[in-house]
Amino acid sequence: MKNKYKKWFPYFLLTPALLYYVLFWIRPVLRAFFESMTDYDGSFSLMFFSKVINESMFTAALRNSLLFALISVMLQFTVAFMMALLLNKKFKGSNLLLFVALIPMAVPPAAVAILWKTGFSTFGWINNLLITLNLIKEPILWMTAKGYNALLFLILIDTWTVLPSVMIILLAGLQNLNKEYEEAGLIFGASRFQIIKDIIMPILKPTIITAVILRMIAAMQVWMISVMMFGYGRVPFLVERIAYYTDMVPMLKESYKMSLTYSVVVTTIVMISVMIYLRVNKKKEKEVRI
Amino acid sequence: MEFLELKNLTKIYQKDILAIDKIDLKIKDGEFLVLLGPSGCGKTTTMRMIAGLEDVTEGEIFIEGKLVNNLQPRERGVSMIFQSYAIWPHMTVFNNIAYALKIKKMSKEKINETVKKVAKMSNIEEYLNRYPSQLSGGQQQRVAVARAMAVDPKLFLMDEPLSNLDAKLRVSMRTDLKEMHKRSGATTIFVTHDQSEAMSLADRIVIMNTGTIEQIGTPNEIYHDSKTMFVADFIGSPSTNFVDVKIISKDNKLFAKNDAFELPIDDKFNDKLHGYIDKDVVFGFRPENLVLSSDEEKLFDIDVVLVEPQGSHSVIVGRLLSKQIKIVSDEVRDMKNIKTLPIKSNGIYFIFDKETEKRIC
Ligand SMILES: Nc1ncnc2c1ncn2[C@@H]1O[C@H](COP(=O)(O)OP(=O)(O)O)[C@@H](O)[C@H]1O
Numbered sequence: 284m285k286n287k288y289k290k291w292f293p294y295f296l297l298t299p300a301l302l303y304y305v306l307f308w309i310r311p312v313l314r315a316f317f318e319s320m321t322d323y324d325g326s327f328s329l330m331f332f333s334k335v336i337n338e339s340m341f342t343a344a345l346r347n348s349l350l351f352a353l354i355s356v357m358l359q360f361t362v363a364f365m366m367a368l369l370l371n372k373k374f375k376g377s378n379l380l381l382f383v384a385l386i387p388m389a390v391p392p393a394a395v396a397i398l399w400k401t402g403f404s405t406f407g408w409i410n411n412l413l414i415t416l417n418l419i420k421e422p423i424l425w426m427t428a429k430g431y432n433a434l435l436f437l438i439l440i441d442t443w444t445v446l447p448s449v450m451i452i453l454l455a456g457l458q459n460l461n462k463e464y465e466e467a468g469l470i471f472g473a474s475r476f477q478i479i480k481d482i483i484m485p486i487l488k489p490t491i492i493t494a495v496i497l498r499m500i501a502a503m504q505v506w507m508i509s510v511m512m513f514g515y516g517r518v519p520f521l522v523e524r525i526a527y528y529t530d531m532v533p534m535l536k537e538s539y540k541m542s543l544t545y546s547v548v549v550t551t552i553v554m555i556s557v558m559i560y561l562r563v564n565k566k567k568e569k570e571v572r573i
Numbered sequence: 574m575e576f577l578e579l580k581n582l583t584k585i586y587q588k589d590i591l592a593i594d595k596i597d598l599k600i601k602d603g604e605f606l607v608l609l610g611p612s613g614c615g616k617t618t619t620m621r622m623i624a625g626l627e628d629v630t631e632g633e634i635f636i637e638g639k640l641v642n643n644l645q646p647r648e649r650g651v652s653m654i655f656q657s658y659a660i661w662p663h664m665t666v667f668n669n670i671a672y673a674l675k676i677k678k679m680s681k682e683k684i685n686e687t688v689k690k691v692a693k694m695s696n697i698e699e700y701l702n703r704y705p706s707q708l709s710g711g712q713q714q715r716v717a718v719a720r721a722m723a724v725d726p727k728l729f730l731m732d733e734p735l736s737n738l739d740a741k742l743r744v745s746m747r748t749d750l751k752e753m754h755k756r757s758g759a760t761t762i763f764v765t766h767d768q769s770e771a772m773s774l775a776d777r778i779v780i781m782n783t784g785t786i787e788q789i790g791t792p793n794e795i796y797h798d799s800k801t802m803f804v805a806d807f808i809g810s811p812s813t814n815f816v817d818v819k820i821i822s823k824d825n826k827l828f829a830k831n832d833a834f835e836l837p838i839d840d841k842f843n844d845k846l847h848g849y850i851d852k853d854v855v856f857g858f859r860p861e862n863l864v865l866s867s868d869e870e871k872l873f874d875i876d877v878v879l880v881e882p883q884g885s886h887s888v889i890v891g892r893l894l895s896k897q898i899k900i901v902s903d904e905v906r907d908m909k910n911i912k913t914l915p916i917k918s919n920g921i922y923f924i925f926d927k928e929t930e931k932r933i934c
């Protein structure tokens with residue numbers, strides 16, 4: 284009697300959360316899958332997948348999303364890790380530096396876009412600053428950037444915004460690390476670089492994986508800064524397409540199904556990327572063991 | 574020439590925490606030196622400065638006559654066993670031991686050979702493929718020892734390496750460490766706050782107290798010839814009984830006198846006590862130097878509070894002039910009906926200056 288009660292009690296506690304998931308999560312997800320795989324009349328059809336893939340913007344959106352995710356995650360991880368290593372050393376002013384480094388976290392994405400948009404306009408503060416510093420003579424026409432330049436531009440803005448959140452996860456990991464692991468490295472002859480590579484990073488791996496996966500998922504879903512900076516269609520991303528169909532052309536007959544199909548595509552790609560990343564990490568681990 | 578020399582060594586943390594205050598220390602080649610003192614006295618700080626993990630605020634450290642203040646830890650030829658062992662959790666036992674050798678670009682065969690050798694010496698051969706999390710505390714400790722031995726160091730540093738082990742294992746590891754030291758002959762500095770560990774391991778003990786050295790000496794010197802009240806109090810279990818007395822002189826004979834007794838002092842101390850006549854000093858009696866007496870010969874009576882049987886002997890806790898006195902005796906076992914006991918000195922005692930707390934004689 285008592286045992287049975289014990290067995291079921293956790294599920295009882297979970298019920299509200301489960302209900303929430305079923306209502307607001309599983310239902311819409313299933314709906315998206317269903318809508319993307321049916322014709323207007325509800326019969327099975329992959330018509331919308333082929334529509335999405337053949338859309339003129341799709342290739343660019345896919346390429347941009349993947350490139351954006353790959354480059355921004357690598358860049359953000361590297362810089363954030365270096366910053367975390369630096370801030371983890373207690374030195375004069377390290378607390379102040381930490382505070383300054385965390386500022387971008389407090390700025391909402393829309394404000395970030397506005398900040399940079401006004402900054403990068405032809406007579407914005409960035410050109411002003413560069414001219415005052417005598418680094419350039421003529422204002423640079425940032426906002427007319429195209430193709431890869433525009434993409435790189437967005438990567439840099441995104442990096443500025445999310446760096447603190449990546450850094451803080453890594454810093455938390457570093458601060459939990461037994462200092463004696465590092466010191467043992469120093470005593471037994473490892474260089475600074477070897478200590479980071481052979482000792483800190485492997486021990487910190489769970490934290491690193493968490494940070495990278497969170498960033499990968501978010502990067503794959505980038506759209507707002509692109510739209511805020513350049514408007515729809517200039518630098519297309521997969522999720523930007525979803526927003527395009529729901530926000531810009533909601534009246535079209537196909538819009539609803541197009542945006543849901545894009546959602547399914549993005550979800551699939553995110554899941555595959557995360558799986559590949561985890562798999563690669565597992566393999567590396569095995570190599571280390573031997 | 575000394576193997577290691579500390580000159581005027583000082584460490585100040587964060588501008589105002591004086592952790593080590595101008596200590597001087599010389600360590601002979603092959604010596605097993607133990608730094609002993611209460612928690613917070615600066616043992617770890619001293620060791621970390623020798624290892625190069627902590628900057629020196631002032632003073633010098635010489636290893637084999639060479640100034641090492643500005644050398645990296647790896648350039649000092651030292652090896653260390655950390656209190657937390659600090660064996661790397663993501664590496665197998667083998668890789669933990671081999672890591673330092675790989676960095677030195679030693680050949681694969683040589684690495685294998687060395688790892689096997691030290692693993693055998695520290696009895697962990699069968700665990701080489703395991704991860705630290707799959708080992709018990711004692712086994713992890715042995716891995717830390719093996720890793721430290723593998724690099725064939727000139728100087729071993731051990732910071733309370735046994736403090737995380739249970740009592741029984743601690744005693745057996747102690748014997749093992751001593752044996753390994755005999756075999757390797759490497760100079761060793763061992764930090765502990767456990768006096769019995771210090772006594773049983775050390776060639777010489779350095780007693781530290783709030784950043785300074787109280788006394789350096791062999792275990793026997795430290796115990797039988799304690800130079801300060803701190804040492805007399807810290808070393809020995811139960812610790813030394815301190816009794817306030819006044820030195821008085823009657824017919825050219827000196828006596829230690831207080832409200833409870835008047836003890837004639839051996840004439841050989843007359844010279845040293847010359848300046849203390851009619852002054853207050855502190856007498857220190859080790860528990861075994863106060864012995865049960867007959868009523869005729871007694872120096873004083875103590876009120877018995879309780880008796881702690883220890884098997885081979887008993888610790889009698891009593892009161893004298895409302896201060897606690899502890900006596901070790903193998904005569905008394907059952908104290909049910911005894912309220913007071915007659916006690917005398919066996920003639921062995923320390924006399925301390927009350928102001929400086931230094932030994933007079
Ligand atoms: N990193 C540090 N920063 C500030 N004070 C410290 C630091 N490390 C140790 N101390 C202080 O220095 C003194 C000596 O510490 P420590 O060498 O660890 O003592 P022990 O090892 O003998 O217990 C203590 O008062 C301690 O609080």
Ligand SMILES: [Mg+2]
Pocket residue numbers: 616617618
């Ligand atoms: Mg310590």
